[in-house]
Amino acid sequence: MPTIIFNRPDDRSERIDASAGDSVMQVATTNGIDEIVAECGGNAMCATCHVYVDEGWIARLAPMSEEEDELLNGVAAERLENSRLSCQIKITPELDGLVVRLPDRQI
Amino acid sequence: MSASGFAPSAGVPHMDIDPFSIEFFEDPHPAHEVLREAGPVVWFDKWKVYGVARHAEVHAVLNDPLTFCSSRGVGLSDFAKEKAWRPQSIILEADPPEHARTRAVLSRVLSPTVMKQLRGSFVAAAEARVEALLAKGSFDAIADLAEAYPLSVFPDALGLKPEGRENLLPYASLVFNSFGPPNKLRQDAIERSAPHQAYVAEQCQRENLAPGGFGACIHARADAGDITAAEAPLLVRSLLSAGLDTTVNGIGAAVYCLARFPDQWARLRSDPTLARNAFEEAVRFESPVQTFFRTTTRDVEISGVGIGEGEKILMFLAAANRDPRRWDRPDEYDVTRKTSGHVGYGSGIHMCVGQLVARLEGEAVLSALAKRVSAIEITGPATRRFNNTLRGLESLPVSIKAA
Ligand code: HEM
Ligand code: FES
Secondary structure, three states, rough: EEEEEOOOOOOEEEEEEOOOOHHHOHHHOOOOOOOOOOOOOOOOOOOOOEEEEHHHOOOOOOOOHHHHHHHHHHOOOOOOOOOHHHHHHHHOHHHHEEEEOOOOOOO | OOOOOOOOOOOOOEEEEEEEOHHHOOHHHHHHHHHHHOOOEEEEOOOOOEEOOOOHHHHHHHHHOOOEOOOOOOOOOOOOOOOOOOOOOOOOOOOOOOHHHHHHHHHHHOOHHHHHHHHHHHHHHHHHHHHHHHHHHHHHHHHHHHHHHHHHHHHHHHHOOOOOOOHHEEEEHHHHHHOOOOOOHHHHHHHHHHHHHHHHHHHHHHHHOOOOOOHHHHHHHHHOOOOOOOOHHHHHHHHHHHHOOHHHHHHHHHHHHHHHHHHHHOOOOOOHHHHHHHHHHHHHOOEOEEEEEEEOOOOOEEEEEEEEEOOOEEEEEEHHOOOOOOOOOOOOOOOOOOOOOOOOOEOOOOOOOOOHHHHHHHHHHHHHHHHEEEEEEEOOOOOOEEEEOOEEEEOEEEEEEEE
8 A cells, every 4th residue: 555645834744545546635635634625626626735745756746737737826825846736646556655745725 | 126217126225205395395404314314325215216315425426427427317307218308418417538528628617717817806796795785784685695696796707698697597497496306396497498498598609608708718619629619508508507596505505504603603704714614614514406316327336235227316415415424513504614525516527617616706705794794683584495406595684784
């Protein structure tokens, strides 16, 4: 089972076992990571599932779609080079150990 | 396993409740509890359909669109056996892979970027409406707010002509009644439908839609080759069907909650940034869209219950939204609740494509109320409006005071 590491804004860190095929957003919302709002349920409409992907991991993710890129322009916290929408990151066995940092706000 | 439509699989509890009766609509919550507690899957003797009322099962059915399809209709009528009363929707009543193409068009037309452009005018209209109501003091929160506000912003955002807009609410009410069984509500609605259908067909045409509106943007996607010219009017029709009466009932639900629960109103007043969540919680708590159906495309098991191919399954979104297995204090309206996971907008690939418009309208109204109004008091009997799918009020007399 791939493990995903969520670093909270207050620097607390959570390690969560995830199933391949789920999205990082699903892992967060079903495990009490309240920093992910995910208003639209993963339909790539709301940009409230924003995460900062650890620099070492960003290049190992599948590239983002045009829609995701456009949505990221509307995130509540600052958009950085390593910003992604967690509902668009599908977990694969290769992503075991993925580290993401949670922004301090989504709305 | 049943031959479609005659008897349920062994062991499925039989319900003699009619979930489309006026009696049921008067107060659905006790009946929802009966359905939830009877088992993960139930059978309605009266309409010969399965039902799911717990959150886990409703969520599972919504998230397996290939097994539980929409293309045979999301009402009781099975399009494989009966002709649809109107040409089938190419988004709501479509399955993967076709659904993705039309869905992408509406997602883009109703995207967060578009909402940012609309926000200013939607907020200004809500503030103006609340000022006008403060001047009046006493009014009907349904006609004068829940209906008046969406009617003042949505048809313009769509690009509709001023003439004929009185057809919009009757048409929507017809569409949502039509998902129900052939009862009086459905039959009366269809009998009276001809003028409303003619109006809607006409308004979906490109030449009748103002430039820059949602309607014109949909037609522009046809130029870009994302959909055909014949599909564009059908997608405009989806917005005319689903975009107005839903938010009317959503805003009505939110105002009704805030008027009934003064402690929650006080919390919202002390922090108006809770407006968006207060609206979302009203959508969970009242579930303006109560139910939808799916049809099985193969023999399948839900929580150990075998169901044959070609069976209709009625999903109780409202019951799932108050399932104690999923929610703490499910029968309390709490403006600070973490609402994520509610199925008031559905879930999965068909989850409401207009949700950002709905939330923008709801947030604009509640935040204008929270900033300008000190008290909302119910001054007369709240009466219900009955519809096979929508839940809401006919009238809610209130008076308000300026902050
Ligand atoms: C509070 C207000 C609203 C509620 C409660 C609501 C509820 C829903 C629900 C439950 C579905 C899922 C249908 C299914 O799974 O079969 C849905 C889909 C849909 N809604 Fe909404 N809705 C609302 C507002 C709106 C608005 C404002 C629009 C248009 C601007 C809209 C347009 C649609 C469309 C086109 C679909 C079909 C999406 C698809 O099949 O992919 N809705 N809505
Ligand atoms: S959950 Fe809405 S964009 Fe990711």
